[in-house]
Amino acid sequence: MRRPSVVVGAAGLLLVLPLAALTARAFADVWRAPALLPQRWGLRGFDAAFAGDLAGSALLASLGVGVTATLLALAIAWPAARVLGERRLRHPAAVFLLLAMPLLVPPYAVGVGLTEWFLRLGLTGHGAELLLAHLAVVLPYSVLLLLSGFGPEVRWLEEMGRAAGLSSADRLRWITVPALRPTLAAAALVSFLVSWSQYGTSLAVAPAQPTLPVLLLPFVGADPQAAAALSLLFLAPALLALLAAVRAMKAPA
Amino acid sequence: MRRRARDLALLAPACVVLLALFGGAVAGMVRSSLVGLTGGPSLNAWRALFTDPGFADAARFTVQVTVLSTVLAALVGLALAALLRSRGALPRAVLALPVPVPHLLVATSAVLWLGPGGLADRLLGALPLELIRDRGGLGIVLVYVYKEAPFLALLVLAGCGRSLQAREEVAAVLGTTPWQRLRWVTWPAIRGPLLVGSIIVAAYVAGAFEVPLLVGPNAPPTLATFAFEATKRDVIAGQGTAAAALTLISLFSIAVASLAVRFARDAEGA
Numbered sequence: 001m002r003r004p005s006v007v008v009g010a011a012g013l014l015l016v017l018p019l020a021a022l023t024a025r026a027f028a029d030v031w032r033a034p035a036l037l038p039q040r041w042g043l044r045g046f047d048a049a050f051a052g053d054l055a056g057s058a059l060l061a062s063l064g065v066g067v068t069a070t071l072l073a074l075a076i077a078w079p080a081a082r083v084l085g086e087r088r089l090r091h092p093a094a095v096f097l098l099l100a101m102p103l104l105v106p107p108y109a110v111g112v113g114l115t116e117w118f119l120r121l122g123l124t125g126h127g128a129e130l131l132l133a134h135l136a137v138v139l140p141y142s143v144l145l146l147l148s149g150f151g152p153e154v155r156w157l158e159e160m161g162r163a164a165g166l167s168s169a170d171r172l173r174w175i176t177v178p179a180l181r182p183t184l185a186a187a188a189l190v191s192f193l194v195s196w197s198q199y200g201t202s203l204a205v206a207p208a209q210p211t212l213p214v215l216l217l218p219f220v221g222a223d224p225q226a227a228a229a230l231s232l233l234f235l236a237p238a239l240l241a242l243l244a245a246v247r248a249m250k251a252p253a
Numbered sequence: 254m255r256r257r258a259r260d261l262a263l264l265a266p267a268c269v270v271l272l273a274l275f276g277g278a279v280a281g282m283v284r285s286s287l288v289g290l291t292g293g294p295s296l297n298a299w300r301a302l303f304t305d306p307g308f309a310d311a312a313r314f315t316v317q318v319t320v321l322s323t324v325l326a327a328l329v330g331l332a333l334a335a336l337l338r339s340r341g342a343l344p345r346a347v348l349a350l351p352v353p354v355p356h357l358l359v360a361t362s363a364v365l366w367l368g369p370g371g372l373a374d375r376l377l378g379a380l381p382l383e384l385i386r387d388r389g390g391l392g393i394v395l396v397y398v399y400k401e402a403p404f405l406a407l408l409v410l411a412g413c414g415r416s417l418q419a420r421e422e423v424a425a426v427l428g429t430t431p432w433q434r435l436r437w438v439t440w441p442a443i444r445g446p447l448l449v450g451s452i453i454v455a456a457y458v459a460g461a462f463e464v465p466l467l468v469g470p471n472a473p474p475t476l477a478t479f480a481f482e483a484t485k486r487d488v489i490a491g492q493g494t495a496a497a498a499l500t501l502i503s504l505f506s507i508a509v510a511s512l513a514v515r516f517a518r519d520a521e522g523a
Contacts, residue, residue, distance in 0.1 A: 008336060012347040015403070018362040019354070021372055025365055033370040080267035083260045098268060102275050103453055104506040106460025106477055109499035112492075113278030116285050136274035143267055197355035199463040200477070213357050213463070220361050220467055228365070231358050238353040242346065 019235070025228035045225035058215040059233065061130070065211065066195040066237075069134040070142075073191050074184070077142035084143070085150025099140040110136055111204025118205065125208075133205040134195045142191045149183030189241050196237055279503070285496035290489065298493030302501075305494070310473035315459055315502070318390045318475060322397035323455040327447060329398055330405030334443075337406070338413060345410070348403050359400045360467040363392060367468075385468050392468035393475075397458050405450045412446035413439075448517050456506035460499075476502050 025031065026045050028038030049055050084092060102110065111133055118129045157179055161171040177184070199213045207214075212234050219227035289295025302308055337344050351359060366372045367384040374380055384392045417439065424434045462477035469475065474482060480495035480502075487494075 008340065008344050011333065011336065012344065015347055015350050018359070018366055018399075019350070021365055022358070022362045034375045036372070036375055076266045076270055079263035083263045088256075088260045089264075095264060095268065098271055098275075100510075101279075101507075102271070104456040104510055105275075105279065105503045106456075106499060106506075108462060108477060108481065109282050109460065109503055110275065110278040112285065112480075112496055112499055113280065113282035114274065116281035117277050132274055133278075135270065136278060139267060139271055139274075193353050193355075197357070199357055200461060203481075213355065216357060216361070217463060217466065220364055224365065227361055231361050234355060234358055238355065238358075241353040242350060 022228050022231050022235070025225060026232050028225060031225075045223070045227075045229035048223055048226040049219065049229045054210070054215060055230065058210045058212050061127075061209055062196060062212040065127075065130050065134050066192045068131055069138050069195045070188055070191040072131075072135055073138045073142040074146070074188060077139060077146050077187070081143050081146035082150045085147035086152075086155060099143055102137055102140045106200060107137060107198060108200030108204050111201040115205055124206075127206075127209065130202060130206045130209060130211070133201045134198060137198060137201055138191045138194050141194050142187050145187035145190055146180075146183060149180040149187075154179045185244065189244060193237060193241055196234075282496050282503075283500055286493055286500050288493070298490070298497045301490065301494045302497040307473065307479060308498075311476050311479040311498075312501075314390060314473040315476040318393050318397075318465075319455050319458045321390075322394045322401070322458045323451050325394065325398045326401040326405055326454055327451050329402035330409060330450075331443075331447070333402060333406035334409040334413070338410065345407070348406060350403070351400050352404050352407065354400070356396070356400055356461065357463045357467070360396050360464045363396050363399075363468050367392060367395070386470050388470045388473075390465075390469060393465055396464050396468055397454070401454045401457075405447060405454065408446040408450040409443045412443045414442075417442045444517065448513055452510045452513050455509055459506055459509075460502050 024038065027041050027043070029042035029044045030040040031038040080095075083089060084095065089095065114129070114133050114136065115124075118124050118132075123129050123132075154176060157175050158171050161175045166174065197213065198211070199217070202211045203214050212230065216227060216230045216234060219230060286298045287294055287296070289297050333348060337348055364371070364385055367380065369385070371385075382391065384395060386392065420442075421434050421438050424438050429437070459475075460477050462475060462481055465475045465478045466481075469478065476498050480498035483491040483494040483498065485491070
């Protein structure tokens with residue numbers, strides 16, 4: 001019994017240590033080899049990363065496009081997820097194929113292809129191109145995650161609400177949304193994370209309006225401490241996602 | 254009939270948006286690869302791609318990194334799933350840690366740990382192998398295995414569920430050996446999620462370029478990096494070459510996914 005615990009502990013350490021070192025690097029003003037711990041701690045990395053307006057505007061762009069693309073994707077995905085989740089389609093294969101395709105085509109390819117149209121349609125320079133490109137990548141995840149929440153149980157609860165005389169808006173507010181809350185939360189979180197992590201799509205579509213990952217990459221070679229500081233910002237939503245997942249796992253079924 | 258029309262109307266917003274944006278993106282990419290500098294149809298971009306001296310190396314390197322990363326991630330994922338199958342929420346939460354972390358962050362952390370003079374060098378004296386920017390792409394493979402093995406393990410664990418344990422117990426009572434239970438009870442239950450996850454991993458590894466840009470060698474590049482660099486080398490003609498390379502990666506991923514799904518169906522029918 002003891003041996004597997006040691007193995008699990010070692011595996012856990014292997015998963016946690018790299019991210020812990022990233023945190024240490026962000027606050028290490030001086031960390032010369034071969035020392036295992038920094039010689040001087042400080043905030044130089046954050047100062048260097050946030051010198052000028054670029055990091056602030058990249059953070060706002062990432063947050064803005066992530067939140068907007070997530071809300072739009074959830075709103076568009078909801079009716080489709082209901083039809084697919086309740087297995088109302090006799091031949092759903094074509095729809096699932098359409099949903100799977102964006103997972104197979106490289107994000108940079110989606111960006112390059114969309115840029116071709118955005119240039120023709122004069123859609124560049126408004127910020128809309130970034131939002132539309134992220135929506136193309138996020139929407140399949142929203143549909144695929146949301147559909148797992150719909151099913152006969154929700155349908156049955158809604159029928160009871162209808163029999164009790166609730167209007168369709170009241171049924172949505174008091175029955176459907178509460179019944180789907182964990183699925184909705186998971187879909188929102190994953191959709192946001194997919195948008196938040198996009199590198200290739202954002203780089204292809206809006207190189208002049210860098211998002212956080214586009215801004216971060218050049219720092220890795222040029223200033224590792226600033227890169228680590230930006231990484232911590234970039235990591236925050238992922239940690240929130242993990243905390244939410246742990247909470248969901250511990251919640252009674 | 255009316256119900257069917259209503260269902261199609263409910264599906265329409267998502268399908269129309271996806272067809273317009275994603276379908277438009279694919280059409281735009283293919284169009285870029287088939288339109289010449291004068292605006293007329295041309296195969297120049299494809300010709301430039303196939304005659305580029307770096308193309309064959311990039312294609313070989315992409316297949317090598319994709320296959321190695323996917324197979325190793327699947328094997329490590331299976332081992333992690335076996336290790337954590339009978340454990341509670343906390344070890345699974347630790348296992349889930351790298352899943353929501355962006356690939357770019359894992360690659361950044363890899364540079365910090367495995368680069369020259371990095372933490373691994375300081376801990377061990379010197380690493381026996383060069384892992385960052387090595388020509389074999391070991392650093393890229395390591396980053397993808399670290400990031401994707403937990404993802405595949407969680408998919409496999411979700412496929413296990415409680416009903417699988419009950420079926421395994423029934424099989425044990427019926428006198429099957431552990432190997433027979435693995436072959437006829439456990440494997441059929443986890444094969445599906447493992448295959449779907451592996452297809453997603455392979456498609457991602459073949460098409461993304463932030464990890465190769467950070468930890469991969471300067472030469473050979475992966476095909477996605479090759480496409481990105483083509484747009485830097487030649488701002489005008491490079492767009493067509495990049496579009497051709499990206500079309501090729503997309504076709505590769507779709508072909509691999511179709512073959513894998515067909516193989517799984519055949520195995521199920523056998």
